[in-house]
Amino acid sequence: xxxxxxxxLALEAEAKQKPEEKIIAGxxxxxxxxxxxxxxxxxxxxxxxxxxxxxxSLKSKAFRAKVIQTLGLERS
Amino acid sequence: MAEYxxxxxxxxxxxxxxxxxxxxxxxxxCMKSKSxxxxxxxxxxxxxVEETLKQNPSAKVIFFDHGNTEALIGNDKEPVIxxxxxxxLAHREYIITLxxxxxxxxxxxxxxxxxxxxxCYVNVVSFTTDALTQFExxxxxxxxxxxxxxxxxxxxxxIKDLMATLANELAGEGKFMASACMxxxxxxxxxxxxxxxxxxxxxxxxxxKLLGRLGWKIPSPSQALHWLKKP
Numbered sequence: 279x280x281x282x283x284x285x286x287l288a289l290e291a292e293a294k295q296k297p298e299e300k301i302i303a304g305x306x307x308x309x310x311x312x313x314x315x316x317x318x319x320x321x322x323x324x325x326x327x328x329x330x331x332x333x334x335s336l337k338s339k340a341f342r343a344k345v346i347q348t349l350g351l352e353r354s
Numbered sequence: 355m356a357e358y359x360x361x362x363x364x365x366x367x368x369x370x371x372x373x374x375x376x377x378x379x380x381x382x383x384c385m386k387s388k389s390x391x392x393x394x395x396x397x398x399x400x401x402x403v404e405e406t407l408k409q410n411p412s413a414k415v416i417f418f419d420h421g422n423t424e425a426l427i428g429n430d431k432e433p434v435i436x437x438x439x440x441x442x443l444a445h446r447e448y449i450i451t452l453x454x455x456x457x458x459x460x461x462x463x464x465x466x467x468x469x470x471x472x473x474c475y476v477n478v479v480s481f482t483t484d485a486l487t488q489f490e491x492x493x494x495x496x497x498x499x500x501x502x503x504x505x506x507x508x509x510x511x512x513i514k515d516l517m518a519t520l521a522n523e524l525a526g527e528g529k530f531m532a533s534a535c536m537x538x539x540x541x542x543x544x545x546x547x548x549x550x551x552x553x554x555x556x557x558x559x560x561x562x563k564l565l566g567r568l569g570w571k572i573p574s575p576s577q578a579l580h581w582l583k584k585p
Contacts, residue, residue: 288530296484300367301531303480304454305420307367310531327480331538332531341525341533348528 279351281342285332288345289314303327356410358383358390361417363398363429371483372419372452375490379416379497386501398429400439407442414447416497421453424460437463444468448547450496454478457544462551466570471506471547479539485532488520492536496545506547514540 279287292299293310301313306323308316316324335341346352360380364373373394383390391406391413407415417426417435425433435443443449443464448471451461457474465472473496481489495516499509517540524533544551551570553559561569 292484292529292531295528299482299484301480301482301535302368302371303535304478305366305368306478327478328531331480331534335521335525335530335534335537340522341530344525344528345530348530 281333281336282329284336284342284345284349285329286314286317287349287351288332289317289328291349301328356389356391356406356413358388359393359406359410359413359415360390361393361398361403361415361426361428361434362395363420363427364395365429365431369419371481371486375452375493376416376418378490379494382498382501395429398434400428400432400434403428403434404439404442412446415443415449417449417451417453418493419452421451421456421460423455423458426451426453426456426460435464436460440464441467443472446470448473448500450500451475452479452493457542457546458554461544461546462570465546465551471545473509473543473545475539475542476544477542479542480535481539482529482532482535485524485529485536488524488532488536492517492520492539506545510543510545513543517543 289310293314297309297311300307300309304327306327308324313324313328317329336345360376362373362376363369380390380392391410393402393406420427425436428434437460440460440463444467446469449464449469450473452475454475455477457472457476461472461474492513495513496509499512504512517536521533521536521540524536553562555574558569558574561572563569
């Protein structure tokens with residue numbers, strides 16, 4: 279699974295857990311669900327400010343492992 | 355004369371939160387009986403800010419929140435500090451701001467004009483509402499560390515360590531987006547004084563390489579044009 283797919287799954291999991299919480303990036307304010315929709319629509323700002331930082335963090339092995347563990351994606 | 359000027363517009367969802375981020379700093383100033391002026395909401399506009407800065411030429415400045423590469427934005431969504439009045443920050447001990455992108459250009463200009471330290475961000479600052487306590491701690495850390503008389507180089511290192519720790523803790527709690535925002539904010543944080551700005555312009559980079567900080571004194575083409583246009 280590549281980092282983009284994993285980032286979107288992580289966002290989807292957070293969107294389900296906390297539908298009221300928001301991501302704020304400058305003047306861009308959106309719920310996790312709205313962020314996912316914008317990313318999937320190809321909104322450049324959402325990709326730059328939400329998806330890219332998450333993908334950057336996923337380059338860390340520890341962070342990636344924690345995401346995979348939390349999402350229950352470890353290979354048995 | 356006030357020792358501190360806190361400028362904090364509140365006109366949208368983001369500034370609603372950043373306005374509240376300032377409360378812990380104001381509580382500290384009250385507790386320590388330090389004199390400050392709180393330019394909140396309608397007072398956070400250019401005329402009022404300019405007047406207050408002129409009347410308090412040595413006050414430290416805190417500005418939360420919106421900005422862009424050239425300006426800090428007031429309650430009327432218009433610039434309160436831009437290239438026309440940035441010299442009002444000269445010779446102050448610091449300006450601390452959470453404003454997006456201002457560190458890329460406006461913050462550099464404040465430092466060039468003689469503001470002794472500029473704590474700023476060179477890109478869009480992001481945070482999440484599920485970790486406001488952690489973000490408040492990170493965004494106000496510069497103020498509290500300076501209150502302990504640490505030097506700016508150490509403050510920069512301490513804040514970056516704090517943000518890295520908070521990012522790890524947030525990831526451990528399963529707050530992955532909050533963790534990513536914290537890590538990203540850590541990377542875009544600058545303190546001009548603790549470090550020298552990196553010039554984007556290749557000519558400026560050469561001048562800084564040859565002349566050190568003096569290289570920043572050479573006017574940019576836009577400044578030169580601005581001066582030429584002055585009546």
